[in-house]
Each structure stands twice: as C-alpha cells, then as structure tokens.
Amino acid sequence: MLFANPEPPDEDNxxxxxxxPSGRFGRYSELLGSGAVKKVYKAFDQKEGRDVAWNQVRLRKFSADPSVISRLYSEIELLxxxxxxxxxxxxHFWKDSEHSTLNFITEECASGSLRDYRKKHRHVALRALKKWSRQILEGLExxxxxxxxxxxRDLNCSNIFINGNIGKVKIGDLGLAATVGKSHEAHSLLGTPEYMAPELYEENYTELVDIYSFGMSLLEMATMEIPYSECASIAQIYKKVTTGVKPQALNKVNDPELKAFIERCIGQPRARPSASELLKDPFLSDVADCDET
Incomplete structure (x- = not known):
C-alpha cells in the first residue's frame, strides 16, 4: 500500500x-514562492498524508565558491x-548531484507569507501586529x-509564514542561516538589502542583525511598504543604510509607541536589544499570552 511503502506515483493519478530519493515526498509544479536563492513548490508527504513545501536551491549560483555549498548543506543538516x-x-533534505540542486522539505503554512497575508488583509489592528511580533521574537530567541x-541573516516578511485560521506565525527560509561559535560573530555577506543591518555590509556581525531585520519587517507590516522603496538601486539602499538614513516609510507610522519600538530594533548594534529583551518590552506586555484560541 502507498502509505506503508511509498513508491514513485502513477503519473496518471x-x-x-x-x-x-526515498519516494516519500512528491513535488507538484505549483510554485508557492520564489526568491533570489531558492524556489518553493507545493508538495505532498505520502507517508503522513499531508501537504508540505518543497524548497529547491540551485547550487550553480554558488559554483564560484564551493565552501558556500558545503556550509549551506551542513547548516541545513543542523536545522x-x-x-x-x-x-x-x-x-528532510538531500542533494541532487545530477540536477545540481539542494532540496529540503518543510511544513507548509496554509496562508502563505506574512507579506502576502498582510496585503490581503489591509485593516489589521495594532494588537495583531503585536501578536505577530511576539511570535517572531520567540522564534528568534x-x-x-x-x-x-x-x-x-535573511529575515523579512516574505519568509515569515502564517496559518491565518489560528494566527500562528513561523519563521522560515532558514537555508541561509549561519551557525556561530561562542563569540557570536559571523563573517559573510548574504541577505535582502532592504532588511540588512549596516554591520552586515561590513561582514562582521552578531545575531543582532536579525533584530534589525525584524524591525524592518515590523515596519513593513505596519505600512505595507517595503523599506527603502524610495531607492532606485541597491547602491542607494547601501548608502542610506551605512550612513544611518532611516527609510521614509518610518514617517508613515502614526502610533508613537510602535514607531519607538521599531526604532529600538533598527538602532546601532550596541544599542540594539536582544530578542529576549524585546519580549520584555512594555510595548508587547498586553499580548504576553500569545496562545491563540
């Protein structure tokens, strides 16, 4: 039987x-999302009888630096x-040498990315933003x-996912995550420019770059605008970020407490709080109990 011993499917059905390779997971042609590094397809887990997401990285993009491929593979194993x-x-994950891809199977969040979900639901109360924020911070912590x-290293609203029926938020797209030692310092440049902390460009940073990205993500949730959308190029974004010029979208945040909270997150590295500290921030105190019913 199929569920007892998964086999490659009958294409007619x-x-x-x-x-x-195990025959457990089957990929459909339907694309759930696409980014600079990978594509995500709808897939099915034949053993457990559930929908999943099939993430596929084209390793050719990193062919100039084999060490990146090796690190990417080992980090996904840790995940x-x-x-x-x-x-x-x-x-599950595996490398397909024939097609030069790295594939990994993750759970699928029914409502898609937080970016798409927010666009569909334009009228969201501040309390909802706080609930989403707390869950993201708990994942980061x-x-x-x-x-x-x-x-x-690449946190933004396109790789934060949500099951809208229960308001459950989950961080995804961990394929570019970096594992670091006791110094908590990393030394490679990857990410999405609009969400990258200034120290990322210097290639000498700590986990606090994720807090900066979280702050920019919260700014997007609040304004439904990609940070630095006023810039016409990555070079312009780089110049503004590295010289401390905040995105224009910040001026559209009307709630003073929300604006102050975002500004804490995108401040200078030494002043930037940790995820644990932000979870204790008074701004999130009224949604301390985040379990959805």
Missing amino acids: EPFVEVD TTLKNDNIIVLF YLHTHDPCIIH
Missing part, C-alpha cells in the same frame, strides 16, 4: 513532477534538529540562544 513552535519544521547560536 498523481501529477508529481519530481519525487525525492533538522531545531524544534520550536515559531520555526518552520524541516522534515530560540535561534539566538541555541548552542551553537544560529543567525537567520
């Missing part, structure tokens, strides 16, 4: 375009050990206090 309610679950410390 199961229109999979690809099946993992299989992570267990937190606000982190997307990673079920777990990553940052993990041994070894894990830095996401």
Whole structure:
C-alpha cells in the first residue's frame, strides 16, 4: 500500500513532477514562492498524508565558491534538529548531484507569507501586529540562544509564514542561516538589502542583525511598504543604510509607541536589544499570552 511503502506515483493519478530519493515526498509544479536563492513548490508527504513545501536551491549560483555549498548543506543538516513552535519544521533534505540542486522539505503554512497575508488583509489592528511580533521574537530567541547560536541573516516578511485560521506565525527560509561559535560573530555577506543591518555590509556581525531585520519587517507590516522603496538601486539602499538614513516609510507610522519600538530594533548594534529583551518590552506586555484560541 502507498502509505506503508511509498513508491514513485502513477503519473496518471498523481501529477508529481519530481519525487525525492526515498519516494516519500512528491513535488507538484505549483510554485508557492520564489526568491533570489531558492524556489518553493507545493508538495505532498505520502507517508503522513499531508501537504508540505518543497524548497529547491540551485547550487550553480554558488559554483564560484564551493565552501558556500558545503556550509549551506551542513547548516541545513543542523536545522533538522531545531524544534520550536515559531520555526518552520524541516522534515528532510538531500542533494541532487545530477540536477545540481539542494532540496529540503518543510511544513507548509496554509496562508502563505506574512507579506502576502498582510496585503490581503489591509485593516489589521495594532494588537495583531503585536501578536505577530511576539511570535517572531520567540522564534528568534530560540535561534539566538541555541548552542551553537544560529543567525537567520535573511529575515523579512516574505519568509515569515502564517496559518491565518489560528494566527500562528513561523519563521522560515532558514537555508541561509549561519551557525556561530561562542563569540557570536559571523563573517559573510548574504541577505535582502532592504532588511540588512549596516554591520552586515561590513561582514562582521552578531545575531543582532536579525533584530534589525525584524524591525524592518515590523515596519513593513505596519505600512505595507517595503523599506527603502524610495531607492532606485541597491547602491542607494547601501548608502542610506551605512550612513544611518532611516527609510521614509518610518514617517508613515502614526502610533508613537510602535514607531519607538521599531526604532529600538533598527538602532546601532550596541544599542540594539536582544530578542529576549524585546519580549520584555512594555510595548508587547498586553499580548504576553500569545496562545491563540
């Protein structure tokens, strides 16, 4: 039987375009999302009978630096050990040498990314933003206090996902996460320019770069505008970020407490609070109990 011993599907009944080596996971052609590094497809877990997401990284993009491929592979292996309610679950991964891809299977969040969800629901109360924020910070706290410390490095609303029926938010797209030692310092440049902390450009940073990205993500949630959308190029974004010029979207945040909270998150590294400290911030005190019913 299929569930007892998964086999590659009958194409007439199961229109999979690809099946993992074990035969458990089948990929459909439907694209759930696409970014600079990977594409995410709708897929099915034949063993457990559930929808999943099939993430695919084209390794050719990193062919100039084989060490990046090696690090990416080993870091994803580490991510299989992570267990937190606000982190997307990673079920399985493998390298397809023939097609030069790295594939990993994660849980699928039914409502998609927080960016798309926010666009669909334009009237969201401040309380909802606070609930989403608390869950994101709880996920970051777990990553940052993990041994070894894990830095996401590419946090933004396109890789924060939500199950809208219960308001559950989960951090995903951990394929570019960096694991660092006791010094909590990392030394490579990756990320999405609009959300990258200034010290990331210097390639000498700590987990607090994720707090900066979280602040920019919260700014996007509040304004439904990508930070620095007034810039016409990455070079312009780089110049503004590295010289301390804040995005124009910040001027559109009318609530003074929300604006102050965002400004704390995107402040200078030495003044930037940790995820644990932000969870204790008075701004989030009225949603301390985040369990949804």
